[in-house]
Structures are given as structure tokens and as C-alpha cells.
Amino acid sequence: MDTIWPEKLPQTKGPKYVLVAETIRNAIENKVLGVGAKLPPVRELAYRLQITPGTVARAYSILTNEGLLQAEVGRGTFVAPPKLPVLDDVWSRQLHLRDDKYGADVSLFSPRLADVGQVALIRECLMKVAQAEPEMFLNYPTRDAYQPARQAVVEWLSDVPLGPLTSEDIVLTHGGQNGICVVFQTVLKGPRPVILVEDLSYAGFRRAAELMRAEVVGIRMDKWGICPEALDQTLRQTQAQAVCVSPEVQNPTGSHAPLERRKEVVEVARRHDLQIIEDDCYRMGDARAPSYRALAPERGWHVSSISKTLTPALRVGFAIAPLERSADLRRSAEYGYFGLAQPLAELTRLLLSDPRSREIATKVRERMGEYVRIAVNALGGFDLVWDPQVPFVWLKLPSGWRSAAFSRAAEREGIQVRSADEFALRDGRAPNAVRIAMNGHVSLERFEEAMLRLRSLLDNPPEQISV
Template sequence: MSTIWPHDLGDTKGPKYKKLADTIRSAVGSGTLSIGAKLPPVRELSYQLGITPGTVARAYSILTEEGLLQAEVGRGTFVAAAKKPVLDDVWARQLHIHEIKNPGHISLFSPRIPDVGQVAAMRDALRLVAQGPDLAFLSYPTRDAYTPLREAVVNWLSELPLGSLSEQEVVLTHGGQSGLMVVMQALLRGPQPTILVEDLSYAGFRRAAELLRAQVVGVEMDECGILPDALEKAARKTGALVLCTSPEVHNPTGLYTPLERRQEIVRIARRHGIQIIEDDCYRMGDPRAPSYRALAPELGWHVSSISKSLTPALRIGFALAPQGRGPDLRRVAEHGYFGLAQPLAALSCILLGDPKTKDLVRAVQKEMARYIRVAVNALGGFDLTWDDQVPFVWLRLPAGWRSAAFSRAAAAQGVQIRSADEFALRDGRAPNAVRIAINAHVSLAEFESAMLRLRALLDSPLEQISV
């Protein structure tokens, strides 16, 4: 390996793990590193290059996720064989689901909810849509045409503490991530605006901000969410326009921000003119405190979807503007994508307007809770954060494991999970933890088998793959 790069990675700016990953990619592309070539152990390479073991481990983890490298428990890290890009592989990369289609392998990257009758409900609704008037399939979307759907959304959300809400303040989006983008576009101004997020947060916040050329600054947090003193300091230092946060279900830790902390955050936001975007997409159960939209009607924006309650396949989300800001939000949506496709809007209106759909949501929650209990039974002896209304668990790793190494070892055992690194800012520090999503597309027995494989790894950390 010493012939692949000089004895250091140069003096160019940028994270060293990225430069190391680029160097390995170039070596593989040029043939200097051939398929099957074994890379040095993490500690050995870190010593050769004069960098930390964590930097090497992060570079290896990135390249393993890309499929360029493969880790084999007890043997080391190797250059992977090139794969033919078939359709399934393309879909997997686009959806961030790197699931290996082999028996016993299971993806726990993102939550997957069970079918408790919503598939049949969608098929019935599609038949009704297909019988609609001909012009519905030949016309551009219009604002007035979607009034019934927006009213159905208001009714769908009526039991939540969102404050006063009218259909004029609802914008229909293509899922929660689309909702975040629409709200940010309505709020951001200036050549390089600043967005604040928790130090550990949903990666979609950063991705949306980067697309809009915004700077993302992390704010220190504790077990209750954002620390008010840290938020005050960041607000003064950066002049940030927006705070993105998930107070009901923090992603990835599953923690919750209590009312008192939310009220402190609102006071600081008001003092500095910061708008608050609340991402409520991961909550499956009842909310535990009023939303920021209810606590601060003039600056609270709310984003949610049906992905964790009914289906992620339809890509239906809701962006809610503060009182009086509905026109700003609608303008962005209409200029960006006109509106939802007419058949999709009609389908959503049927589903959300059917009283039986709420029964399906409760059935999804009940079934997901069964899987969560299996995860807790298997992993509860470790430092685990969980809630039976949250579709993932957060596992702080015991001594002997690092998050990147544990994720690689789990993948080698056929279980794909997310390292804490994926939720940290690029220059931030990640805790020694992993997020394990609930996959109810597999049987309870298959899911339990995956949990037991993780427990076996936790019980026997391997020195050769820990750093």
C-alpha cells in the first residue's frame, strides 16, 4: 500500500478521511489496487500516514457502503469485485437501501412498516380514481382543485396540537423531505444563509440546506434536545435565519424535547428572529407536547408525512405555514412543481377522508410495537434508547466497538444498520452508537434472528476490527 500514496495525504484543505477515500478510489480505478487486494488494518495504516485510526475507519466505512470495499469479519478489508449495475442495484442506491438479496440478510437502514390492510385500501382507492372524469387525467393541477385534499389534511391532523390551522396554510408535498425543501425555499435569503441543527441530526436537513447553498451549523444538545445556552450563542454568532429540529422524535437518538425546553427555545428564537422548522415525520404515536407552531404561531413551520403511518410509497407530505405565511409557502410550491399529480391527489383525498384509515394507522403502530419489543428483548441489556411509538432504536456501543467497525461487522453478518457518523455534521464528532430501524417487511422470527446476531457481536467485540 505504501506505493499508492506518499507518506502523508498532502496539505490540501478538507477532511483527511475524504482525501484518504479519494486516494483509495484512484488506486482501485488505476488498477494499482486490484480486486481482492487486502488493505492494511486500520491501526497500521493510521500509523503509516500519521492520522488517527478513526479517520482511516471512516474512510473504509464510506468505501464499504459504496461497494468499493468489503469487510470480512476476522479477515480484514478487501477491494470488492465489480458489480454489474442491474435495475435492483440502481433502485437500492437511489433509495439508500443497500439490501443484499440473500436469505438471512436484512436491511435496518430505514423503517419499513407492515401491511395491515393499507395495500388493499390503496388498490380500492385507485379503482375509484380510475373511474374519475376524463378531464381529471388531462388537466394541469390548480390550487382550487386541491381544496378538498387540503381540507382532508386539516381534518387528518386535527387531533394534533398544531394551533389554529386552515387549509390555506397547508401545502401538499412529495414526502417529508420535499416539505423541508419547500419551507427552506420560502425562508432562506441572502448569498449564504445559515441554518442551525442539532449536533446530531437527520441528514436530510443538511442535504436540503446544501442544495440551497446554505451553511449548516450544529448546536450542542443533551438528552432533552438543543441546549438553550448553545442556541443563544450560535444565534448571536451566525445570524441564522432558521432552526431545524425534531422535538417529538429526535432522529437518530429517539429522544424527546419536553415542553419547558421547547418554551426556552421559542424565547430565544423570538429574540433573534429565527424561524423554526419542526420535522414530525418519525412520530407514530400521540405527541407529548404542543408543537412549535402552536407555541409560536408567528414562526413555527411544521412538516410531516404519511410515510411512517400508512406508506412511504405514495410520497405524500404536508408542509404547514405559520398563520399568515400560507401565500409564501404556496408560491414556492406552485413555482417549483405546480402541485401533486391529479390522480395522486385524488387517491390521497380518498385515503385521508376515509374514517377507517385511522384504524389502519393504529394497526400499523400496534404491529410495529411488536417488532420493537423483540429488539428490546434482544438488546435491552445494553445501553439502548427505545419507545414503542418510535420506528427505530438507538444503541450506544460497549467498550471494544466503534460505530463504523460495528456497522461493518453487522453487515458481514447480514444486518445493515446506520452508524452515528451518518447523522453528524461533516466536521462534527459522532458518538459511539448506531441506529437500528424496524423492518416489518420480514417475519418476526427473521427480525429476531437479526437482533440476536447483533447481540452476539456486542457480546464479543473483535480487536482486529475495532479502533
């Protein structure tokens, strides 16, 4: 390596990491670096070139993704052998995605599940669907045609404390967001209904409310989520019809509401005849307390999906009404979109009925937990809320950083995170915090490099705070 580097990088325009990557790339192409040649450790090369370790790490990552370099845990980074030509690279390539929409080398914007076998299983199920009777591909879907898929969902949710549940209670939706919209269509009445959300909450609640022409009001929250006293006070001042909560995995803070807190919320809801809509889409592990549907069977609505357990690509979700309201929920779905396409419903049945799916869901959770542990090891010295069974962490920024400024600085480092501002109401106040999602589409090594770049930013806040 000494033969290809000057004492300092040339003073040319453009990012330094691009210059480092280009220098190594040229050396490989010109045979100055042969197959198997070992590159210096990141910190050693950074010291030699008088640049930051993050700059070198980013250059190494780019070349690794191009297949020019390969990283071996515990040994270092080496020049990779030439790639052999393949007939169908789509089926053989390792899954490393670049989020070009946001210009981020490592997108930590939303959780991305690692493939631990679900892709092969989905392909297998798709081939079975393709061999189905012609009627499945020619007829309008009917309620009876969905019954096997709904029963598969009941069995899939058998370990979730939802209260009495039959296949007639299940409404299949196009993912969790569609489930929230269908519930809103069923629950809300009048020209200008009011929906309550936690001060920091899933933005999809607000977007669905906008479609319903509903007003959204924020409720004060604490470490356990929505505050019952604040909920009660707001209900005395408004005619709110529903409150949206995520008691198992609060999005974005990652906290959960214990049983006692849920009982307090139910008590307030009954006092004011308020409907409770529970979004359970982010839970990857076992439920830690009964759902609101189990605690308040007359007013608890439940929305879930397979997006955080198997895959978000199929857009398969489930909406469940309180007792005695299932017919109302089915009517909203049938009037709105008739139901899922029959081939998709059959794919859902095959996928959820296969015993391998539960094993895969467990492996997905364990694999994503590895990413969480890497994030904690790198960022645990800061105010971090995390759980090995939650596919994101909540980072409260140290003094010297604002959430918007930190997000922009992270993006300049090739990393995209979500600022707390994106979870607050338009007129609400957001803390100086960011949500960092786990990205199972990149290697653990590449993810660790991203975490170390974030830690470097946290250790070195700007002298002047951008607002």
C-alpha cells in the same frame, strides 16, 4: 438429519452459512429430507458442527425465504411442502424484501412498515381514482382542485396541536423531504444563508441545505434535544435564519423535547428573530406537547407525511407555514412544481378521508411496536434508547466497539444498521452508537434472529478496534 452431516463442515472456500444452506437444500432435493421433517434447533446444530448459532440461523433464514423451510413458533423448523403454482405471484406472495442495493439480508437501515391492510385500501382507492372524470387526467392542477385533498389533511391532523389550521394553510408536497425543501425555499434569503441543526440530526436537513447553498452549523444537544444556551450562543456569533428540530421523535436518538424545553427554544428564537422548522415525520403516536407552530405561531413551520403511519411509497407530505406566511409557502410550491399530480391528490383525499386509515395507522403502530419489543428483549442489556411508538432504537455501543466497525461487522452477518457517523456534520464528532430501524417486511421470527446476531456481536467485540 444425522445422515446428511459429517462431524465437521468440509474445509471449502466461501461463507459457512452458504455451505450449511446448500447441504440442507441438496438433502431436500434428493429426498433425504422429506416434507415435514424437523430440523435440529439452531444451537444444537451449531454445537454439532462447531460453528456459531448465527451461522446456522442465517442458513435457516435463507431457506425459509426460498420456501424450502417453514418456521413454526414454539415447535421448530420443518421442511416445507412444495409451493403450488400461482397465476400472479406478485399479488399472492408474502412480503419479504431483500435490500440488494446494500447487500443486506435484513435491512435495518430505514423503517419499513408492516402491511396491516393499507395495501388493499390503497388499491381500492386507486380503482376509484381510475374512474374519475376525464378532466382530472387532462387538465393542469389548480388551487381549487386541491381544496378537497387539503381539507382531508386538516381532518387527518385534527389531533395534532398545531394551532389554528384551515385548508388554506396546507401545502401538499412529495413527501417530508420535499416539504423541508419547500420551506427552505420560502424562509432562506441571501447568497449564503445559515441553517442550524442539532449535532446529531436527520441527514435530509443537510442535503436540503446544500441545494439552497446554505451553510449548516451544529448545535450542542442533550437528552432532550437542542440546548437553548448553545442555541443562543451560536446565534450571537452567526446570522442564522432558521433552526431545524424534531421535538416529538429526535432522529436518530429517539428522544423527545418536553414542553418546558420547547418554550425555552421559542424564547431564544424570538430574541434573535429565528424561524423554527419542525420535522414531525417520525411520530407514529399522539403528540406529547404542542408543536412549535402552536407555541410560536409567528415563526413555527411544520412538516409531516404519511410515510411512517401508512406508507412511504406514495410520497405524500404536508408543509404548514406560520400564521400570515401561508401565501408565501404556497407560492414556493407553485413556482417549484405546480403541486401534486391531480390523481395523486385525489388518492390522498380518498385515503385520508376513509375511516379505515386511522384504524390502519393504529395497527401499523402496534405492529411496529412488536418489533421494538423484540429488539429490547434481545438488546435491552446494553445502553438502549427505545419507545414502543418509535420505529427505531438508538444503541450506544459497549466498550470495544466503534460505530463504523460495528456496522461493518453487522453487515457481514447480513444485517444493515446506520452508524452514528451518518447523522453527524462532516466536521462534527459522533458517539459510538448505531440506529437500528424496525423492518416490518420480514417476519417477527426472522427479525428476532437478526437481533440475536447483533447481540452476539455486542457480546464479542474484536480484540483490535478498527477505526
